[in-house]
Structures are given as structure tokens and as C-alpha cells.
Amino acid sequence: MASNIIHFEKDIEFSKKVVLNTSKKFPDPKFIFSETSWKLDQFQNLKTKLNFVKHKLNDFILEEWHEHTSKMNPSGLVVNHVRKHIHPDFLTQAWCKFYEIMCNSSLVSQKSLLTGNMCSVHLCEAPGAFISALNHFMALNHQSIKFDWLAMTLNPYHESNGHPDTVSDDRLIFSTIDKWEFGPDYTGDIFQPRYHEHLYETISKKFDNGASLVTADGSIDCSDDPGEQENIVMSLHNYEMMVALNIIQNGGSFVLKMFTIFECNTICRIYLLCCLFQSVEIQKPATSKSGNSEVYVVCKGYMGRSLATPYIQMFFKSKNHDNALLPLSQIPNNFIDELYNCSSYFCDLQIKTIEKNIITWNNKNESYKEINEIQRIICQEYVNRYKLKPIRWDQDVISSSNWSRARNNKRKINISYSEKLRRRDLCLQEEAVLLYQEIVNFSNSKTNECHEILWGRCDQVSLNISNVKYCLGKPVIQVRSSKFCNDSLLQYRIKIINKFPCIDSLSNSESRILYFKTKLNYSKNGINICDLTDTYAKNRNNNVILQYSCLFNILETLQQKSEDFLLIGYPLYTQIAVACFFVIASMFDTFAIIKPDRNFGHAFAFFGFKNLENWLNILSEVLKYILPRNDSYTRSKLALVSWLPIQQLVKQRSHLDIVLLNNLCIAYEVEPILLSFIQS
Known part of the structure; x- marks a missing residue:
């Protein structure tokens, strides 16, 4: 019986995804940001439901809670196992997540397979784990394809950038500085004026036909208001999407990190992606902690910049980015129903995990023993399923000699969220x-x-x-x-x-x-x-x-x-x-x-x-x-x-x-x- 439960858990962890229908009616570009934001009650009810559960965590000491949820994470053994046995050159949790996405989604386009060239662009990428994971994947699975990449992020060497926006771990950037594009004002800020044009010109010179694959892993520190995470990162994710649509080659792929799906502009963004790509699915990798809101929108078969350009132009021309990306009238009801089911599915997964972690808080030692066998099975499944093996040292993105450059400026947060709010006042x-x-x-x-x-x-x-x-x-x-x-x-x-x-x-x-x-x-x-x-x-x-x-x-x-x-x-x-x-x-x-x-x-x-x-x-x-x-x-x-x-x-x-x-x-x-x- 215990064995059946463990294998049931394993199947759940590796199958958290929703495939969306992509045959959609194109919205009229003139409606971009033309109307005020709208809300849908059923989505807002999900938000209220999730935030009610999140509020139960307010009095936990943040560092202690983080340690507990890490120990209760079903995929908690994966990173250390991969570090010990596979030896990637830049291993983080994000490395494991993106490697999983690459294996699950066939993101190497037919064009790359035919031409023998793969070029990727990584938006908001620091510290660079997606690049390292993709490089490892290509070295193991597509050695005959010539792989090249370009990345952008907030420039850790522009001294007006700082905490909490900039990632201090610059090991990969330091070693590969010529492959990072920080834009015309050198900040690396995706919001800087004309950045999308500058990046398009840069990529046109570097890669003849645009990028085969674009990833966008950006986020903003939401620790002061975790209940509004989706709204806080909304503008960033909109910009990431539009910058990506401007540089992906026909038939290419796009991976966008998002969080919850409750607000109108998230709904609009996903709808637009379903119009412009032949395949769209929302995944939560097994190696993404199930108690957080993180999901990845994986889009394949880009239908072309010519179709997206009217939306891109209207987006960057508009001054009303607080408005709805599209009016509600432009979104079909059947898509809203489909996306609501998707949102509800991921919301329920997160609530279930948080509730379980709260219940196990007072019985930690026994709970850790119970989860250990599940962690062992999932770790083994991860390595076997994705056929992970070490690559040659000369195939690494960075050499191990640069690891010592990492500086840990992160301070432990030995207070609760409630105490953090009190200190603000x-x-x-x-x-x-x-x-x-x-x-x-x-x-x-x-x-x-x-x-x-x-x-x-x-x-x-x-x-x-x-x-x-x-x-x-x-x-x-x-x-x-x-x-x-x-x-x-x-x-x-x-x-x-x-x-x-x-x-x-x-x-x-x-x-x-x-x-x-x-x-x-x-x-x-x-x-x-x-x-x-x-x-x-x-x-x-x-x-x-x-x-x-x-x-x-x-x-x-x-x-x-x-x-x-x-x-x-x-x-x-x-x-x-x-x-x-x-x-x-x-x-x-x-x-x-x-x-x-x-x-x-x-x-x-x-x-x-x-x-x-x-x-x-x-x-x-x-x-x-x-x-x-x-x-x-x-x-x-x-x-x-x-x-x-x-x-x-x-x-x-x-x-x-x-x-x-x-x-x-x-x-x-x-x-x-x-x-x-x-x-x-």
C-alpha cells in the first residue's frame, strides 16, 4: 500500500501541466491598453482562497519556515544528487527546473535540427542557470547542432542597480561578459527606452534569423506584499513577452515564468500567446517547490513576427500600461472557462502543499522520515527519466575556477512576516x-x-x-x-x-x-x-x-x-x-x-x-x-x-x-x- 502511495505521488509530481487550445481568433491590435482593467469574480475568488491560506503563515519565522518547506519538498534531494553525480558547471534549483522543461517539451525547433544551428536568448536571466542547463542539454542530446546564446539581465556592474532587484551572484556573467547585452543605457533594465529595438538590432547582427528559443525568468521581490505577487510582476511579464515576440524566429519557442493566473492582464497575455503559437502549455516542474505559485508557460511553433508586430508596436506606443492589455470583449468565453480550470488546478496544488506543511510543522521529525522515501524515489526518477549524465569539462559554459567569485550578501531573515510589517511602522x-x-x-x-x-x-x-x-x-x-x-x-x-x-x-x-x-x-x-x-x-x-x-x-x-x-x-x-x-x-x-x-x-x-x-x-x-x-x-x-x-x-x-x-x-x-x- 505504501509503495502505491509513493508511486502515486511520483506520477503527480511529474505530470503537473495543462495544455491549452491554440486555435484562437486574433484580437484587434488597436485595443491594446485601450480600456481600463477588468476583474472576473471566479478568478478573484481563487485569489481570496489562496491568500486566506497564505495568511496562516504570517507568524512563522521566515527562515525557519523556509527550512521546513525545503525538507518537506518532494524533490528536495534532486539538486544535491545532481551536484554530486552529474557535476554541472552552474547548478541551482533553476538549473534543474529548466533541464526538466527542456526534456519534457522538445524545444529544439525543426529548423535547428535541419540547419544544425541553435541560438537562444535569455531575458532577465541572472545568475544564468537556464543557460547552463540548456548548454548541458544540448551537449548530451544534440552534439551535432552548433549552439550559441545571448542573455540580458539587470547589470550587476551598473552601480545604480541594487538590492533587491539585482542578483549578486555574477559568476557566469563575469566569465562570459561578451555574451550579455545590457542595452543602450547599460543598466540591463528591460524597461529602459527603446530596449526592444536595441535588442532586435543586436540579435539581427548576431543571429541571422532571430532566436530559436527565448526564455524569460524574471521576477520582482514581492516579500513585502506576497498576496499581490501577480500584480507586482505584471508589467515585467508583459514586457518580457513583447520583447520576446520581437526576436523569436518563425517556428521558434518561448518559455515564460509566471505565477498565479487571477488578474486580467495575465489572462490577456496567455490568450495572445495562444493566438501566436501553435502549442501552449502551462507546466510546474517537479523540481519547482510545490508550495509556491511559480509556473512556466511553454510556447512552441511561433507563427511569425509579422503577425505579432502590430501588437508589439501598439504595446510600446501606449502610455496606459495600467489599463487592460485587451478588453474583456476580445477574450472568448470558452477560453476564460479553460483558463479558469487551469488556474484552479495550480491554485489547489499550492493550497494543498501549504496546508500539509502547516500540519507537519508540529510533528517535524516524523514527517521528515515519511517524506524521505518519496524524495528518494523522485530523485531517482528525475535522473532516469531525463537520462542525466555528466558532460566533458570543455563543454561547460564556465570553468570551476570561477566558483570562488560568488559572494553571499544575502542575510537570513530571522523574523516573521508579521514582525517585518511591524518594523515598517x-x-x-x-x-x-x-x-x-x-x-x-x-x-x-x-x-x-x-x-x-x-x-x-x-x-x-x-x-x-x-x-x-x-x-x-x-x-x-x-x-x-x-x-x-x-x-x-x-x-x-x-x-x-x-x-x-x-x-x-x-x-x-x-x-x-x-x-x-x-x-x-x-x-x-x-x-x-x-x-x-x-x-x-x-x-x-x-x-x-x-x-x-x-x-x-x-x-x-x-x-x-x-x-x-x-x-x-x-x-x-x-x-x-x-x-x-x-x-x-x-x-x-x-x-x-x-x-x-x-x-x-x-x-x-x-x-x-x-x-x-x-x-x-x-x-x-x-x-x-x-x-x-x-x-x-x-x-x-x-x-x-x-x-x-x-x-x-x-x-x-x-x-x-x-x-x-x-x-x-x-x-x-x-x-x-x-x-x-x-x-x-
């Missing part, structure tokens, strides 16, 4: 105390890790003038992420300087100079000094002006060409600044990074100037590009984002020293702001 005084405790704990844990002075030599700096490339993009007014400090600390800094009154430094320039000279035991005369502490304080809310002002003052000082150079208070949070620092370091025999002090800040010292006019000229050029300028293509202002490759900067020997320095700089900057507010 704290008064400023309470919030300041909470933030101050977090910052002090961090700085106390890191203070002893940093040496008083870190020394380096110019021959330890590896730079090449031939790699200089002035990359213009959306101006980075506020630094929200950086490869040169902890992203969580950056988020604290942004929140604190925006919410609380800043305070002036307790030191003056004379005392700072004396402090750093004493630290260096420097007694000679004639050292050039550039103190940027006041410049930073004046421009801390506008990074573009800050970068310009700092480099302007540095260049003025360097023109004096003294043998030694003391640089006080230069912030190194951006690629522009770090590149400038390493270039300056290469112009002297030795350099020193001086540990931050709570009163006097931080500094850098350089000794033994070498007359390298080429690099000085480059720094002068950098200064010209920093301030925003009008761009005719995007019809917006673009400014310098980087000028030396990020790969070159993070591979410098002093990279981790700069990260530690910056972390302490942020902590020491915001501590007195919070303390002053609390005491006041």
Missing part, C-alpha cells in the same frame, strides 16, 4: 536604534580584520592601456551596489543618509594631515596632499558630481609631480574611482592603504613618483566623460559608468583590501549620524 527613533545596533555589530566584527597600514608595490598592479574603454550609461547618481563593498551595508548607508540629518566631521584638514603623516611616520617636506573629506561630505548624495570633483582635485594635485602623494578621504565605491586608484598606484613605486579612523577617516599614500604621461592623459580623458551628456538614441542623458574592465579591477591583489576598507568607511560614516539622532 517604527518611528524614526526606534528605527535609528535598530540600525545602530546592526551597524555597530558589523563594524565591531570587522575592525580587527583590517591592518593599520596595507602596503603595495606598483609591480603588483596589473593594468593595460589597451583595455581602456569609456562605457557610457545611465548616470549613477546613487551607488546602490558595488563589487568593492558589502551590498547590505550600502543599503543601510542609503537609508540612513536619506532619513537622518548628516553631521559634519569632527576633524579639520590640518588634524587629518597630521594624523596620517604620524601613522606613516612621514617627516619629509614636499609631499603633495589632496584632502577630499569635505568634497565627499558636500556631494555624498550625488555620486556623479562627487566622482567629477574628486578626480578634478586629484589631477590638479598630480600635475605638481611631487615625489610623494597623500590622498585623504577618496571614496572607492565605484569602478571609476577604483580604476583611478589603481592607475595612480601604478604611477608610484609603492603605495599604502591606511585603515579608517572614526575621527579622521581613511587615506592612501603613494611614494616615488614615476613620470607616466600616458596614464595622466587617460585620467584627464576620464574626467571629460564623467558628467552626463545628451544621447540622441535613448533621448536621455548618459554618463561614464566604467572605463577599465571589471574583471581587471577585481583581480587586482589589493581588491579585498579595498572591500574591507570600504566596509569600515561606511560603518564609521553612518554610526555618528545615528548616534547623534538617538541622543538628540
Whole structure:
């Protein structure tokens, strides 16, 4: 009897899909966003039913609940088994899901089979598991087909992108940067002006006839309002669909991640896909946690860009994206009935899982024993069903040597959802105390890790003038992420300087100079000094002006060409600044990074100037590009984002020293702001 139950569970896990009818009457493109949004009672009742069950989770500690649901996940053993026995180069849960979709859906088109060429485009793809899974699938199943790909995502190297939108794991992007397209403003934002046109032009040059397969795995952090997940991600999924329709080749395929199917624009989106593809089905892979709302719309046999173009043009022309994608009158009743049954099916699966996880919460150990046999069977079935085997090391997308580049900036959420909501309503005084405790704990844990002075030599700096490339993009007014400090600390800094009154430094320039000279035991005369502490304080809310002002003052000082150079208070949070620092370091025999002090800040010292006019000229050029300028293509202002490759900067020997320095700089900057507010 137990064996029958287990095999019944196995059959359910691997058959969660609904095939939709695709012979539909094309809606009139002129109706795109022409009417206000509409709701259907039967779909809204499903939403209410699901959210009622979700509300039962409000008082669970989020991290503990996540751990429990992971242990109760029927496919919970798959990832570790695949990692241990198959050794994919970039394994995640998403890798397993997409590999499953590829095996279940025959997404390699007839055209690819005939021509021997397969080209894929991956929208909102970071960190890149779909690419790795597809590469593994092609290596095992279609070795004779030449496979190529292009991807887009929010650019982790554009410092105005940040938490929670940007994925910090950049291992694949770092190794394959030439295969990522970040658009005309370099942010990788799918909403940026004319992005769909830019991507179409890029793909037309790279792939002759468009993409054989397009995937869209985008999402938006909905943890502050999980009951409205579908509405929060609505605009993103609409954009993903329209961008995809613009680049898929005739007969090609499209895989779109979605969540629940309750709202009008989700219904409209699926209807439009059923009109434009010969085959549409909605799947929930066995390796997708059954307690979440995630499903994938798998579309095959694209009927052509010529049919989709009127919808694409009206979509991007419209200014009323809050309206209904299509009027209700354009959607046949039989399709609504069909989609309601589909929505109800996936909704009931999710509710059943949540209820089961709640019931087993108080009897965890016994429940884990019961689920273990099911997990073992499903893991075995996954590997056998999809004929998974390792591929050769030279077929991998990235080499294992880049795995160490992953940084885990994710903090555990050791509070419940209810407590999270309560913290949103704290008064400023309470919030300041909470933030101050977090910052002090961090700085106390890191203070002893940093040496008083870190020394380096110019021959330890590896730079090449031939790699200089002035990359213009959306101006980075506020630094929200950086490869040169902890992203969580950056988020604290942004929140604190925006919410609380800043305070002036307790030191003056004379005392700072004396402090750093004493630290260096420097007694000679004639050292050039550039103190940027006041410049930073004046421009801390506008990074573009800050970068310009700092480099302007540095260049003025360097023109004096003294043998030694003391640089006080230069912030190194951006690629522009770090590149400038390493270039300056290469112009002297030795350099020193001086540990931050709570009163006097931080500094850098350089000794033994070498007359390298080429690099000085480059720094002068950098200064010209920093301030925003009008761009005719995007019809917006673009400014310098980087000028030396990020790969070159993070591979410098002093990279981790700069990260530690910056972390302490942020902590020491915001501590007195919070303390002053609390005491006041």
C-alpha cells in the first residue's frame, strides 16, 4: 500500500501541466491598453482562497519556515544528487527546473535540427542557470547542432542597480561578459527606452534569423506584499513577452515564468500567446517547490513576427500600461472557462502543499522520515527519466575556477512576516536604534580584520592601456551596489543618509594631515596632499558630481609631480574611482592603504613618483566623460559608468583590501549620524 502511495505521488509530481487550445481568433491590435482593467469574480475568488491560506503563515519565522518547506519538498534531494553525480558547471534549483522543461517539451525547433544551428536568448536571466542547463542539454542530446546564446539581465556592474532587484551572484556573467547585452543605457533594465529595438538590432547582427528559443525568468521581490505577487510582476511579464515576440524566429519557442493566473492582464497575455503559437502549455516542474505559485508557460511553433508586430508596436506606443492589455470583449468565453480550470488546478496544488506543511510543522521529525522515501524515489526518477549524465569539462559554459567569485550578501531573515510589517511602522527613533545596533555589530566584527597600514608595490598592479574603454550609461547618481563593498551595508548607508540629518566631521584638514603623516611616520617636506573629506561630505548624495570633483582635485594635485602623494578621504565605491586608484598606484613605486579612523577617516599614500604621461592623459580623458551628456538614441542623458574592465579591477591583489576598507568607511560614516539622532 505504501509503495502505491509513493508511486502515486511520483506520477503527480511529474505530470503537473495543462495544455491549452491554440486555435484562437486574433484580437484587434488597436485595443491594446485601450480600456481600463477588468476583474472576473471566479478568478478573484481563487485569489481570496489562496491568500486566506497564505495568511496562516504570517507568524512563522521566515527562515525557519523556509527550512521546513525545503525538507518537506518532494524533490528536495534532486539538486544535491545532481551536484554530486552529474557535476554541472552552474547548478541551482533553476538549473534543474529548466533541464526538466527542456526534456519534457522538445524545444529544439525543426529548423535547428535541419540547419544544425541553435541560438537562444535569455531575458532577465541572472545568475544564468537556464543557460547552463540548456548548454548541458544540448551537449548530451544534440552534439551535432552548433549552439550559441545571448542573455540580458539587470547589470550587476551598473552601480545604480541594487538590492533587491539585482542578483549578486555574477559568476557566469563575469566569465562570459561578451555574451550579455545590457542595452543602450547599460543598466540591463528591460524597461529602459527603446530596449526592444536595441535588442532586435543586436540579435539581427548576431543571429541571422532571430532566436530559436527565448526564455524569460524574471521576477520582482514581492516579500513585502506576497498576496499581490501577480500584480507586482505584471508589467515585467508583459514586457518580457513583447520583447520576446520581437526576436523569436518563425517556428521558434518561448518559455515564460509566471505565477498565479487571477488578474486580467495575465489572462490577456496567455490568450495572445495562444493566438501566436501553435502549442501552449502551462507546466510546474517537479523540481519547482510545490508550495509556491511559480509556473512556466511553454510556447512552441511561433507563427511569425509579422503577425505579432502590430501588437508589439501598439504595446510600446501606449502610455496606459495600467489599463487592460485587451478588453474583456476580445477574450472568448470558452477560453476564460479553460483558463479558469487551469488556474484552479495550480491554485489547489499550492493550497494543498501549504496546508500539509502547516500540519507537519508540529510533528517535524516524523514527517521528515515519511517524506524521505518519496524524495528518494523522485530523485531517482528525475535522473532516469531525463537520462542525466555528466558532460566533458570543455563543454561547460564556465570553468570551476570561477566558483570562488560568488559572494553571499544575502542575510537570513530571522523574523516573521508579521514582525517585518511591524518594523515598517517604527518611528524614526526606534528605527535609528535598530540600525545602530546592526551597524555597530558589523563594524565591531570587522575592525580587527583590517591592518593599520596595507602596503603595495606598483609591480603588483596589473593594468593595460589597451583595455581602456569609456562605457557610457545611465548616470549613477546613487551607488546602490558595488563589487568593492558589502551590498547590505550600502543599503543601510542609503537609508540612513536619506532619513537622518548628516553631521559634519569632527576633524579639520590640518588634524587629518597630521594624523596620517604620524601613522606613516612621514617627516619629509614636499609631499603633495589632496584632502577630499569635505568634497565627499558636500556631494555624498550625488555620486556623479562627487566622482567629477574628486578626480578634478586629484589631477590638479598630480600635475605638481611631487615625489610623494597623500590622498585623504577618496571614496572607492565605484569602478571609476577604483580604476583611478589603481592607475595612480601604478604611477608610484609603492603605495599604502591606511585603515579608517572614526575621527579622521581613511587615506592612501603613494611614494616615488614615476613620470607616466600616458596614464595622466587617460585620467584627464576620464574626467571629460564623467558628467552626463545628451544621447540622441535613448533621448536621455548618459554618463561614464566604467572605463577599465571589471574583471581587471577585481583581480587586482589589493581588491579585498579595498572591500574591507570600504566596509569600515561606511560603518564609521553612518554610526555618528545615528548616534547623534538617538541622543538628540
